[in-house]
Amino acid sequence: MAAILEIQRLAKHSWNQDNRESPYLFEEVSAVIQQPECISVIGPSGQGKSTLLRTLALLDMPDQGDISYAGISYREKDPRLWRKEICYVAQQAVMLPGSVEDNLGTASRLHGEVYDVQLAEQLLEETLLAGLDRKKNASELSGGEKQRIALIRSLLLRPAVLLLDEVTASLDNISARAVEHMLQQWQAREGTTMIWVTHDLEQAARTSSRTWFMSGGTLLEDQQTIDFFRRPATEAGRQFVRFLASEAAL
């Protein structure tokens, strides 16, 4: 059986201010995802975690290497259909013009499908937004509300792979836990694969079964989450875990 997602020796240049190519932001990134799972992507800032997710969603093009979804390379697939299956949710939630409802219905409008009001309501409730006026102009929402609406907007597309870029970064603890719980439920119901960039080690430990540690311009470690936190395989990994643990203790 073909893997859900296969990444082979992926590399991406970083661009400096003059739009000139500079050395690789990351290279030699390889991984195989055989069954639906939740993967945390952690690592110091500037290692290209967001760029990796954007590249997997084809919002940026790989400079080298290949990505296959269900055995088909991105080169042979219409990027539009690719993104219907592999959806990126940005850290900075951008609302489209119109109401909250307009935003939630975007995926169904784009693909001529019926808007599942019940599902939308359920997800709003699970993310503690049950009381939100859906007629409200989306641009008037708070940062945390926008982030949750953007997430639900993507979930309603029902992608097979969800690429989450610090989607709880603007949320308070309670809302963040609610979103985590909702996403775990969603995964159990829909069998969605999630690749989740986070800076919160506890969140990574709570939500994921597998952890990717990005450092030194590559995917340095790819381990079961429990193993990574118990005993990182590399010195960089150990330092990173120690550093974040001391930060959390403060």
Place this chain on the structure above:
Amino acid sequence: MTLLALSFTLLFVIATMLISVWQKLGLEKEIATGTIRSAIQLLAIGYVLQYIFRTEHVIYLVMIISVMIGVAAWNAARRAPGMRGIVWRIALSILTTELLMMGMLLGLNIIEPTPQYIIPLSGMTIGNAMVVAGLYVNQMRREVQSSKGEIEVLLSLGATASQAMQDVRKRAVKFSMIPTIDSMKTVGLVQLPGMMTGMIVAGADPVEAVRYQILIVFSFTGSAAITSMLLSILSYRLMLTKELQLRPIPEGTR
């Protein structure tokens, strides 16, 4: 008007240049070049028109309109540096507008099918279409720049190029038509347009001059809408790559 009388109008230019020197505006050189260019261009076109009107040969008519469209497209495309393939798209939009306008004016017998009517009216239509096209491409780039996030959200949700660019296109079309619509609203109240003024000065009946001016105003609005919408259809895809990603916009928006 005698040439002597005409040369007296240079006094206006000299006065402007003196003011520029006095106020240290540094515009003398530009004013001088502008004066010489406009005088030569206008005198030359006067003689060309005189020749064409006499010979009444269609090929000259086609040639002069082609040159007008070519220059207009090239000029409008300067508003979009680095956008490959934009010149011919603008040219095609302006050409279509011109053909539709002339087809309507001639087909409905609104004007006579002679170079005396066709050339000046074509010049005005093409000139207006050029301004609209320049505004459109300029605004399109700004809109894409400021709506990057919106476009990426739509793309990440599986939008087609046309779906991702729809709102941006709509806003740019609207923007490019504002000057035409505004001048339509205030025409006759704020300014007496060039064509009408010219006809009145040349001794035409003001009411007759006004009729032609109304014709111009209406066809300008029509041509602005056609040029802008057509150009938006022809050019939105240039803002995205083959793989449906936003293309970086080269610097130097003018």
